[in-house]
Amino acid sequence: GPWTRSESTFSNEYYRFLIEEEWVEKKTHNGCEWKGPTQFENSEGDLMMLSTDIALKTDPKFCVWTEKYVKDEEIFFSDFAKYYQQLNELGCKDLIDEEQ
Numbered sequence: 001g002p003w004t005r006s007e008s009t010f011s012n013e014y015y016r017f018l019i020e021e022e023w024v025e026k027k028t029h030n031g032c033e034w035k036g037p038t039q040f041e042n043s044e045g046d047l048m049m050l051s052t053d054i055a056l057k058t059d060p061k062f063c064v065w066t067e068k069y070v071k072d073e074e075i076f077f078s079d080f081a082k083y084y085q086q087l088n089e090l091g092c093k094d095l096i097d098e099e100q
Helices: 013-020 051-058 060-071 073-090
Strands: none
Touching: 013 051, 013 060, 051 060, 060 073
């Protein structure tokens, strides 16, 4: 499911929804018992988050950054640009065991 209502727009909406919405563990889907991986949904059931997303809200070290990005979209944009550029320039090595 979607994490935001504007999937094609670059903004801090993900962080805002993460903090502003009330997230409960998903128990049903279309009237049937949910048997998929652990997910959380908002009260309307139209947005979802994973446990790793919720950690950005509940972990004291991550939450500091989440709250900064909620309050100031420009800080999020600046940090994203910096680290995305770094990722592109340095690349990612050893993410896959090439021998398998």
